[in-house]
Amino acid sequence: MEVDYSNIKVIGFDADDTLWVNETYFRQAEEEFASLLDGYETKNKIDQELFKMEIKNLHLYGYGIKGFTLSMVESAMDLSNNNVPQKVINQILDIGKRMITQPVELLNGIEEVLENLQSKYRLIVLTKGDLLDQERKVERSGLEKYFHHVEVLSDKKEKNYQNLLEHLEIKESEFLMIGNSLKSDVLPLVNIGAKAVHVPFHTTWEHEKVKEGEDNGDYLKLNSIKDILNYL
Template sequence: MTGRLLRTIGFDADDTLWQNEQYYRLTEDHFTELLADYAEGPHVSERLLEAEKRNLRHYGFGIKGFTLSMIETAVEITEGTVPATVIAQILDIGRDLLSHPVETLPYAHEVLEKLATKYLLVLITKGDLFDQERKLAQSGLGDFFHAVEIVSDKTAVTYRRAFSKNGEGPERAAMVGNSLKSDIVPALAAGSFGIFIPHALTWALERVEEPMDKPRFRKIDDLGQLPELLETLS
């Protein structure tokens, strides 16, 4: 391994290794139905997104913050008259998110199995600690990782620290993920390669322009293309 340019490969989890956003979308659809007597669905979704953005600095990323934002949105849209029964249903659908099944994405198992013999693999994910630990355990992918980092946010500092602790620094590492904002742009800023794998569903707050001017930026269609790409970088 020491003769390779790349020593460490970091992986995002949600919507990179397993499905996640689709469950949030289904929950949001259910939420808009609960408030159908008070506002149109698109307006409810818009207000919810505003609440999520506003609350990130208070609650961070993950299901608990999403549930609190749904409650806050319901209170605002109904001008404080939301029935307790609706609040109870919001809490129920939030809890359901914490128990949704783990559906790994195509090629996840075989690609990690192959790469684990050549690189140090590090899972770098953000969100609710218990939920991320649950999904990793149920995914069957945990044994492939040298280390797991569940963080409050992903910044260049996050990647410098993770790749220095697990490997030989960010310059000899690559980060793989579906979010340009969280997985790719800050990893590039840290000096790593950023390998973008688009997902059909991406949270609005994670969308930014592709950093085409960055020499270490790469883009592939799916995880199955990753081993071949890494060979060209190593």
């Protein structure tokens, strides 16, 4: 694919599952949660109900581990008809705490990419989720030195990006976004006239998936983050 990035001055990186591993820990937590509730429902039903609860609560809690943990607690109460023991509630809270304190595992090649690009472009992090948790992960990752700015957004829709680019005085035509989610990191940028690169992660949250036919847009798809160095 022929791509012209000659106008690019600023590159935005998604954080979770672009810079470091994230979704894998949510899947592991869901497995633990289903095991704790297996006396009340089947695993498939538990998974479905937890996802419904997460989506229902997004407007209250936003994205991130804290909201996910609260949704697990609420789902446990619903699935058990409010009979779930206090011990299980404590175990669910422990799952959330372990997720928050999980060591940051950088994805292969990301530091090499950042080292190569930092002298050529202004690099920023654009992520969504819980502010404290994301700030903590950026600090623990050791990657903060590469970025001019870190922004934790409440959501990643076209308006969110437009407002931020305007605030940071970045022209859409001079901005490139790199991320693992078509829905959050790629299509909104393409729609506002910026460039975007899709680097899929092996695990994707159901809420971040796009239906066939909805992924139309002029963007570059790469198998590895390191491949971006062939274009920049």
